[in-house]
Amino acid sequence: MSTDSSESSCPEEVYRSKATICVALYSFDVGGSERLGLDLVKYYAEHGANVVCCATRRGLGPLVSIVKSLRIPYLALDLENRTRFGRALSRFLLMRWLVNHRVTCIHAQHFSVYADVHAPAVAAGIKNRIVTEHTAEPLLNDRKYAKLTARFAHKATSVVAINQVVKDALCHVSGIPASDVLLIENGIDTRRFTPGDIRSSGQIRIVWMGRLHPDKDILTALSAFQEATIATNLELRLFIVGDGQERKKAEKFVDINNLGTKVVFEGELNDPLPILQQADFFLMSSRTEGTPLVILEALSCGLPVVATAVGGIPNTITEEVGLLAPAENPSALARCILILAKDRELRLKMGKKAREIAEFTFSVERMAKTYTKLYANLE
Ligand SMILES: CC(=O)N[C@H]1[C@@H](OP(=O)(O)OP(=O)(O)OC[C@H]2O[C@@H](n3ccc(=O)[nH]c3=O)[C@H](O)[C@@H]2O)O[C@H](CO)[C@@H](O)[C@@H]1O
Numbered sequence: 224m225s226t227d228s229s230e231s232s233c234p235e236e237v238y239r240s241k242a243t244i245c246v247a248l249y250s251f252d253v254g255g256s257e258r259l260g261l262d263l264v265k266y267y268a269e270h271g272a273n274v275v276c277c278a279t280r281r282g283l284g285p286l287v288s289i290v291k292s293l294r295i296p297y298l299a300l301d302l303e304n305r306t307r308f309g310r311a312l313s314r315f316l317l318m319r320w321l322v323n324h325r326v327t328c329i330h331a332q333h334f335s336v337y338a339d340v341h342a343p344a345v346a347a348g349i350k351n352r353i354v355t356e357h358t359a360e361p362l363l364n365d366r367k368y369a370k371l372t373a374r375f376a377h378k379a380t381s382v383v384a385i386n387q388v389v390k391d392a393l394c395h396v397s398g399i400p401a402s403d404v405l406l407i408e409n410g411i412d413t414r415r416f417t418p419g420d421i422r423s424s425g426q427i428r429i430v431w432m433g434r435l436h437p438d439k440d441i442l443t444a445l446s447a448f449q450e451a452t453i454a455t456n457l458e459l460r461l462f463i464v465g466d467g468q469e470r471k472k473a474e475k476f477v478d479i480n481n482l483g484t485k486v487v488f489e490g491e492l493n494d495p496l497p498i499l500q501q502a503d504f505f506l507m508s509s510r511t512e513g514t515p516l517v518i519l520e521a522l523s524c525g526l527p528v529v530a531t532a533v534g535g536i537p538n539t540i541t542e543e544v545g546l547l548a549p550a551e552n553p554s555a556l557a558r559c560i561l562i563l564a565k566d567r568e569l570r571l572k573m574g575k576k577a578r579e580i581a582e583f584t585f586s587v588e589r590m591a592k593t594y595t596k597l598y599a600n601l602e
């Protein structure tokens with residue numbers, strides 16, 4: 224197998240054929256692999272393909288509204304919350320559901336999801352079994368996840384990594400040769416995530432967005448923001464979009480440091496587009512990442528990005544479109560925030576380039592067409 228992410232004509236025969244694609248997600252909660260899987264579902268459905276969607280780990284979450292509005296058959300197994308017997312029964316029901324929908328190709332997002340769908344898919348006679356891995360961290364630091372990946376990497380018919388860091392980790396833990404792992408870069412809806420009107424002056428609006436999970440290190444973002452506000456008279460504002468277990472800690476930090484007038488907690492937003500379109504730049508503080516969709520969405524909205532240099536971020540955020548700092552280093556992140564806050568011309572120059580790069584490299588069309596070729600190759 225070879226690496227292929229080129230733009231070429233779409234193999235429409237997949238859409239015209241009797242093939243039915245099942246995109247298997249981790250959950251219907253807000254998350255990167257879920258958004259990406261659902262963007263693929265939407266693209267295939269809009270291009271006339273037969274498509275169904277399931278989530279294996281959790282029950283129904285907010286993103287189920289997307290499949291409902293597209294009138295696409297869906298199933299949530301909630302395996303995390305079931306007994307051993309319940310899990311076995313759910314897998315049997317999944318096999319029946321795959322057979323009933325005449326699924327010919329299954330595409331799992333994450334190896335944990337592939338492990339859930341492998342046996343039901345084989346029992347349902349599905350020969351095309353694809354898995355995309357989104358993150359290197361559990362492969363390298365979670366022995367159970369690494370073991371599961373090594374076991375199932377040889378059972379899937381195609382293995383895809385979203386960037387080189389993930390690909391290296393996959394090959395390392397599974398022993399599969401690099402030539403057998405495809406690299407397909409993430410894409411987002413660049414026709415929807417477009418720049419807003421250029422704003423004149425006044426406040427500098429910074430947006431941080433993501434699951435409030437320890438990996439995202441919101442406290443480093445807040446400490447950096449606080450340092451930056453002390454060092455300048457500019458009116459900086461930080462908008463935090465997303466929810467999760469770290470929210471209480473973050474709110475406490477804001478209270479203790481009297482940042483209440485400068486930091487706004489937006490909570491989880493169904494549609495983060497308006498807030499991105501009103502921003503001056505984007506901030507990310509993660510300890511670990513794949514190629515985060517939030518960064519691609521920010522670039523697509525013409526925003527420069529200040530981020531930590533982890534995972535696939537340094538390959539995406541070059542000096543043309545943003546500034547990088549080491550992880551868990553609030554002072555270094557604060558210096559980057561100040562550089563962009565003080566220099567409007569630089570923000571505009573980087574923002575223009577950001578939009579160009581997003582359109583050219585990170586469109587959902589480019590990603591979906593590449594995956595479609597993969598499904599077609601296996602027909
Ligand atoms: C820690 C880690 O390894 N994360 C990976 C995970 O994504 P992870 O879930 O960590 O985060 P991402 O930034 O990729 O995606 C978050 C998604 O949720 C959306 N959102 C967020 C908050 C909100 O309130 N509303 C909302 O809609 C964002 O617009 C975005 O589309 O899978 C991605 C997909 O390959 C990877 O590239 C990420 O690096």
Ligand SMILES: O=P([O-])([O-])O[C@@H]1[C@@H](O)[C@H](O)[C@@H](O)[C@H](O)[C@@H]1O
Nearest residue numbers: 249253254255256257357358436
């Ligand atoms: O387990 P959790 O934190 O709810 O969330 C999941 C992450 O573990 C996973 O890495 C990510 O790709 C998924 O999109 C999902 O959101």
